[in-house]
Amino acid sequence: MSFASPAAAQLPSIRVVATGGTIAGTGSGDLSAADLVARIPELSKVARISTEDFSRIGSSSMTPELQHRLARRINELFASPDAPAGIVITHGTDSLEETSFLLDLLIESDRPVVFAAAQRPPSEPDSDGPRNLLNAVRVAASPQARGAGVLVTLNGEIHAARDVRKTHAVSLDAFKSPDGGGPVGHIDGSHVVIGRKPLRRLTLRPQAVEPRVELLTLTAGSDGRLILAAAEFAQAIVLEVFGRGNMAPVIMQAVGKVREKGVIVVFTTRTRGGRVELSTEANAAGVISGEDLDGLKARMLLVAALGVTRDPKVLQSYFERLAGR
Numbered sequence: 001m002s003f004a005s006p007a008a009a010q011l012p013s014i015r016v017v018a019t020g021g022t023i024a025g026t027g028s029g030d031l032s033a034a035d036l037v038a039r040i041p042e043l044s045k046v047a048r049i050s051t052e053d054f055s056r057i058g059s060s061s062m063t064p065e066l067q068h069r070l071a072r073r074i075n076e077l078f079a080s081p082d083a084p085a086g087i088v089i090t091h092g093t094d095s096l097e098e099t100s101f102l103l104d105l106l107i108e109s110d111r112p113v114v115f116a117a118a119q120r121p122p123s124e125p126d127s128d129g130p131r132n133l134l135n136a137v138r139v140a141a142s143p144q145a146r147g148a149g150v151l152v153t154l155n156g157e158i159h160a161a162r163d164v165r166k167t168h169a170v171s172l173d174a175f176k177s178p179d180g181g182g183p184v185g186h187i188d189g190s191h192v193v194i195g196r197k198p199l200r201r202l203t204l205r206p207q208a209v210e211p212r213v214e215l216l217t218l219t220a221g222s223d224g225r226l227i228l229a230a231a232e233f234a235q236a237i238v239l240e241v242f243g244r245g246n247m248a249p250v251i252m253q254a255v256g257k258v259r260e261k262g263v264i265v266v267f268t269t270r271t272r273g274g275r276v277e278l279s280t281e282a283n284a285a286g287v288i289s290g291e292d293l294d295g296l297k298a299r300m301l302l303v304a305a306l307g308v309t310r311d312p313k314v315l316q317s318y319f320e321r322l323a324g325r
Helices: 033-038 041-045 064-079 096-106 129-140 225-230 249-260 280-285 295-305 312-322
Strands: 013-018 048-053 086-090 113-116 150-154 157-160 185-188 191-194 213-217 236-241 264-269
Touching: 013 033, 013 064, 013 129, 033 048, 033 129, 041 129, 064 086, 064 096, 064 295, 086 129, 096 113, 096 150, 096 295, 113 129, 129 150, 129 185, 213 225, 213 295, 225 236, 225 249, 236 249, 236 295, 249 264, 249 280, 264 295, 264 312, 295 312
Parallel strands: 013 048, 013 086, 086 113, 113 150, 213 236, 236 264
Antiparallel strands: 150 157, 157 185, 185 191
């Protein structure tokens, strides 16, 4: 569906792709993309809007296969003869940091892709959804956003998909980029301000993704049994280890056993901040350092990258590139 007027002919064209989530959730069901746009009259002054519904699910039900399909759909839209100037994706907050990062790895165009979400549903009088969607369209329509990769905007801030995290269950300012230097920009009234563009980026072109990547976290008393169990069905394991790369000897023994089976293993820190360094034993076993990616992002990188290669050295180079090395 399209929304435009003769006076708007010179405005940039923006496609709004809805996937569901709190931003669209009401007591009687989910609003469509067209419904969301119709609730924000100011959008007609910002862009020529067209809409489509990709899905209507809570993002806790998002899967790697659906995320891959969404990325392919965005690539199709940008490759079409009437390609939009930018695309806005409405999405739930639960898995937003994962979906946005996977798309950042898979989108081939340098045109803006901006995620909008909400912490409060449309049924609440102080819902943040309309403002976040309006701001996302402003960002997607801005020439400044071109070449910045996939972006996420909530609460007036603009974040890079590579760095953004959901840090609180309900707060309006839940999305932060603590290890990425903070937001890359902000929206000031109707003005989009982007102070820097992310440099630590990577583009992959897998024909399929590998969803069988498990994320495990070490705790006091972990004995390796969960690692061995996961290896029975997983193609890869991301292990959130202590601190800089610490673990009990029994953990490294379990890791060695699953590596002998050919299961890819990546270490990240459970602190979700800072870089992991591999021990001599881990290097000898062929473990991959997740560098400074957190566990969720490291998992999504493997989901995409295992559709391209299983070579640990190549996989390590992907993590290093995203770490700016």
